Amino acid sequence: MDIRFSGASVRYGERTVLQPLTLSLTERRIGIIGLNGSGKTTFARLINGLVKPTTGTVTVNGLDTVEDASATLAEAGFIFQNPQHQIIMPIVHEDIAFGLKNCGLKADEIERRTAAVLERFGIAHLAKRRVHELSGGETQLVAIASVLVTGPGILILDEPTNQLDLKNRRLVENTIAGLGEHTIVISHDLPLIERFDRVILFHDGRLVADGPASESIRAYHAVAGC
Ligand SMILES: Nc1ncnc2c1ncn2[C@@H]1O[C@H](COP(=O)(O)OP(=O)(O)O)[C@@H](O)[C@H]1O
Ligand SMILES: [Mg+2]
Numbered sequence: 001m002d003i004r005f006s007g008a009s010v011r012y013g014e015r016t017v018l019q020p021l022t023l024s025l026t027e028r029r030i031g032i033i034g035l036n037g038s039g040k041t042t043f044a045r046l047i048n049g050l051v052k053p054t055t056g057t058v059t060v061n062g063l064d065t066v067e068d069a070s071a072t073l074a075e076a077g078f079i080f081q082n083p084q085h086q087i088i089m090p091i092v093h094e095d096i097a098f099g100l101k102n103c104g105l106k107a108d109e110i111e112r113r114t115a116a117v118l119e120r121f122g123i124a125h126l127a128k129r130r131v132h133e134l135s136g137g138e139t140q141l142v143a144i145a146s147v148l149v150t151g152p153g154i155l156i157l158d159e160p161t162n163q164l165d166l167k168n169r170r171l172v173e174n175t176i177a178g179l180g181e182h183t184i185v186i187s188h189d190l191p192l193i194e195r196f197d198r199v200i201l202f203h204d205g206r207l208v209a210d211g212p213a214s215e216s217i218r219a220y221h222a223v224a225g226c
Pocket of ligand 2: 040041042081158
């Protein structure tokens, strides 16, 4: 993975919500922390082109997120803060197959890959269930499966364990910890983030710490004042 921010900033009207950033992301597990409104989601959305930089550029494996928007999306999958918003089809199996149909694959290949990803995430028993009847943790796993089935090497997750009870939280945390893909996770779940290779702290639209998890988490406590 090679994600590069070169002087990238984001402004809405008069307000700069992300100050110019120049950095490169290569580690396998990267955590993003910070108070509400500090710019975390904006930072993540720059990576998959959902937000365009007001100044500077962002590239993913050499692809410009604005110039090569659709190629970028194939490299980096995104799980939204509320995964219900990205589930398109009513039945689990159909939702996972949906992304593959868009890739123009043949029916038997779609079936093979869908079955493989259901198996990989331990959700084969949910294949015929209605998505809106699943628990929060199960919905999160279906969203992850639906994104990873098309084979992006990078997965970005925006507060994936936020609305989950303890049991579902553990299930999703363990799934994220076991992913072979490069992962960038925005989270307030410090026990999850603590295990990551690199943690970046945002405060008021500025990057204020970037380094080992323990150091950035300490800086987070300092800016939060607790
Ligand atoms: N589309 C938008 N228009 C105007 N302001 C926005 C928009 N998106 C985000 N913001 C503002 O940018 C700041 C950072 O937001 P965000 O990146 O969502 O923070 P976080 O994910 O850390 O909570 C917030 O003050 C938010 O209100
Ligand atoms: Mg956010």
